[in-house]
Amino acid sequence: MSKDExxxxxxxxMLVRNAYNCQRxxxxxxxxxxxxxxxxxERGETFAKHxxxxxxxxxxxxxxxxxxxxxxxxxxxxxxxxxxxxxLNSELENLSTTAELMNIVNLGLDKIVDLKK
Numbered sequence: 808m809s810k811d812e813x814x815x816x817x818x819x820x821m822l823v824r825n826a827y828n829c830q831r832x833x834x835x836x837x838x839x840x841x842x843x844x845x846x847x848x849e850r851g852e853t854f855a856k857h858x859x860x861x862x863x864x865x866x867x868x869x870x871x872x873x874x875x876x877x878x879x880x881x882x883x884x885x886x887x888x889x890x891x892x893x894x895l896n897s898e899l900e901n902l903s904t905t906a907e908l909m910n911i912v913n914l915g916l917d918k919i920v921d922l923k924k
Contacts, residue, residue: 815909816842819872822916825923826875826882836871846905868908873899876915884922891918 816839823837824830831837845868847853848861858864873896879885880892895911902908 812843812846813839815912816840816846818909818916819868819912822912822919823871823875825916825919826879826885828882835874836868841868841871842905842908845908849905865903865905865908868905869899869902872908872912872915876911879915879919885919888918888922 819842820831820837820839823835827835827837829835829837841864844858845861845864848858848864876892876896876899880889880896885892892915895915898911899908902911
């Protein structure tokens with residue numbers, strides 16, 4: 808795994824953790840391993856057969872991101888921008904690569920960081 812991939816996965820984790828105001832862990836998908844697994848599987852590398860296919864892992868990550876965006880849209884201080892988070896969530900439906908997912912993650916996390924200031 809590259810440094811760039813780790814950094815991207817960490818941004819995914821930070822989005823989920825900030826949306827739920829929780830610690831790192833499997834609950835709510837608040838662990839970078841979910842995104843790392845999807846990225847690894849997208850390249851065709853599989854180290855853990857029990858995770859299933861890339862499509863299965865990708866959908867799992869997409870669901871975690873969707874739930875995090877919905878949670879953020881209902882939680883103060885992020886609820887002031889609920890339309891922004893809802894529009895990001897609606898864009899998730901048509902995505903098919905982890906790079907596209909990371910664009911949504913980055914936009915969401917950047918907005919959360921701005922609203923926390």
